[in-house]
Amino acid sequence: MSLFAADAAVPGTPYWWEESSVEPEFSSNLPDKAELLIVGAGYTGLSAAIAACDAGAKVVVVDASLPGIGASTRNGGMFGAHPRLSYTELSKKFSKQTAQGIFNEAQDAFEFTSNLIHSERINCHFEQCGRIQLAWTKAHLAAQRKQVQQLKLVSNMNLELVEQHELAKEINSPCYFGGIRFPDHASLQPRLFHDGLLEAALARGIPIIANCPIEQITQHHNRYIATSRTGDRLQAERVVMATNGYTQGKFKWFARRVFPLPSYLIATEPLSNNLLSSLAPGKRMMVETRARHSYFRLSPDGTRIIYGGRASMTPISTERAAMRLRQSLTEVWPELKNVKLTHCWSGFTGYSFNHMPHVGSHNGLHFSMGYSGSGVAIAPYLGAKAAYMALEDERGTTAYQQSNFRTRWFHRTQRPHFLIAANSWYQYIVDRLDNAVAARDRE
Numbered sequence: 001m002s003l004f005a006a007d008a009a010v011p012g013t014p015y016w017w018e019e020s021s022v023e024p025e026f027s028s029n030l031p032d033k034a035e036l037l038i039v040g041a042g043y044t045g046l047s048a049a050i051a052a053c054d055a056g057a058k059v060v061v062v063d064a065s066l067p068g069i070g071a072s073t074r075n076g077g078m079f080g081a082h083p084r085l086s087y088t089e090l091s092k093k094f095s096k097q098t099a100q101g102i103f104n105e106a107q108d109a110f111e112f113t114s115n116l117i118h119s120e121r122i123n124c125h126f127e128q129c130g131r132i133q134l135a136w137t138k139a140h141l142a143a144q145r146k147q148v149q150q151l152k153l154v155s156n157m158n159l160e161l162v163e164q165h166e167l168a169k170e171i172n173s174p175c176y177f178g179g180i181r182f183p184d185h186a187s188l189q190p191r192l193f194h195d196g197l198l199e200a201a202l203a204r205g206i207p208i209i210a211n212c213p214i215e216q217i218t219q220h221h222n223r224y225i226a227t228s229r230t231g232d233r234l235q236a237e238r239v240v241m242a243t244n245g246y247t248q249g250k251f252k253w254f255a256r257r258v259f260p261l262p263s264y265l266i267a268t269e270p271l272s273n274n275l276l277s278s279l280a281p282g283k284r285m286m287v288e289t290r291a292r293h294s295y296f297r298l299s300p301d302g303t304r305i306i307y308g309g310r311a312s313m314t315p316i317s318t319e320r321a322a323m324r325l326r327q328s329l330t331e332v333w334p335e336l337k338n339v340k341l342t343h344c345w346s347g348f349t350g351y352s353f354n355h356m357p358h359v360g361s362h363n364g365l366h367f368s369m370g371y372s373g374s375g376v377a378i379a380p381y382l383g384a385k386a387a388y389m390a391l392e393d394e395r396g397t398t399a400y401q402q403s404n405f406r407t408r409w410f411h412r413t414q415r416p417h418f419l420i421a422a423n424s425w426y427q428y429i430v431d432r433l434d435n436a437v438a439a440r441d442r443e
């Protein structure tokens with residue numbers, strides 16, 4: 001029996017792509033000179049370009065492919081800027097001061113990106129619907145309880161613990177033991193957000209060069225020479241690398257610090273209002289605490305479920321990913337066992353080894369990357385920070401400069417071969433352990 005509905009989209013096409021009607025005009029030739037060159041035209045690169053242009057710099061943006069083809073039009077559209085690591089983990093890894101700074105900046109990043117959406121009048125179905133992080137086991141709920149108490153003491157973050165008996169207001173699933181609610185978090189349509197940033201950059205007269213992979217950047221005195229695959233050259237005074245999970249091997253220092261971890265998403269066929277209201281009455285963005293890390297939501301028009309997760313840590317076929325995600329979806333909501341899918345797609349998140357975003361400079365090249373699967377709100381914020389840093393503008397200061405951008409001994413080449421072993425470890429040990437503990441807790 002096919003998993004897909006008869007009118008399913010071409011496998012690999014993101015659900016979000018159908019709603020875009022923008023046909024931006026990209027430049028085809030690399031100019032000779034720029035004050036600031038930005039490599040990569042996703043959320044990071046475009047926000048960096050807008051910030052730099054508004055600060056008076058002459059900017060050029062270059063993308064290896066069609067701008068937006070990376071994670072910025074493929075993601076789940078979950079919008080929140082709280083760090084992936086807890087306050088205690090951040091304090092241990094860095095310092096209390098850095099942990100405090102990073103937690104304070106969560107609110108700054110949220111406000112920066114939501115203000116950008118409003119000031120540029122980007123119509124991307126931005127809605128402050130809230131997010132719930134669902135506890136997969138009793139131990140996860142106990143850890144969440146501590147986390148809420150701690151964050152209320154050390155940050156101004158708006159969050160509340162949801163006990164298991166209160167969960168029915170949020171989600172109707174046998175799987176979870178409670179959760180943390182972030183009432184301020186939001187949702188958006190990722191492609192429309194990217195379209196809006198593109199339009200804002202083009203309206204400022206910023207040249208955006210498509211299909212122009214930069215192969216190498218060399219330094220000559222105080223200038224940088226960027227060479228494209230076709231041999232064209234651009235001379236820039238400053239550079240921002242905004243290539244994240246699509247960083248290519250030639251940029252070895254970056255490729256060894258941020259690796260491409262695939263994430264997969266499916267969209268169900270349209271479901272009835274009654275069914276959707278009973279499955280997800282809270283209508284929030286939903287994420288899980290288990291290592292498999294499923295995340296799901298209603299589509300912006302409220303007609304179907306968009307369900308994502310780590311179907312594999314190495315690239316697999318869309319059909320295989322669809323099968324795995326659908327199985328996981330029906331564990332959460334057994335009522336959906338006969339539901340058909342219309343879309344399945346994937347993209348590369350730029351993962352760092354300490355799960356934190358990084359911003360700074362290396363050999364004079366400024367960068368912002370490594371959002372580790374949570375970049376919709378933070379990438380535009382840190383992209384702007386990287387641009388300000390490159391321009392030596394004091395607005396570039398951020399606690400994320402302290403987050404130690406390091407590689408690991410097992411990631412020696414530019415290709416992340418270690419993910420093959422990591423995939424087996426998660427699939428055969430961690431996921432099974434997570435499921436066994438959850439099954440015992442449910443008895």
Ligand SMILES: Cc1cc2nc3c(=O)[nH]c(=O)nc-3n(C[C@H](O)[C@H](O)[C@H](O)COP(=O)(O)OP(=O)(O)OC[C@H]3O[C@@H](n4cnc5c(N)ncnc54)[C@H](O)[C@@H]3O)c2cc1C
Pocket residue numbers: 039040041042043044045062063064065066067068069070071072073074075076077078079080212213214215242243244245246247248262263264265308346347348349350368369371372373374375376377379
């Ligand atoms: C499936 C999926 C689901 C996700 N869901 C969420 C979510 O719900 N919430 C959330 O907060 N985050 C989510 N994320 C993460 C989020 O999408 C990213 O963090 C964010 O889009 C990063 O933006 P970016 O501009 O840094 O990178 P990208 O959008 O990936 O852009 C990088 C660009 O660099 C270009 N490039 C690379 N090398 C070169 C070169 N040599 N020359 C020129 N150009 C180059 C690429 O072509 C690409 O366009 C998800 C990611 C994926 C893949």
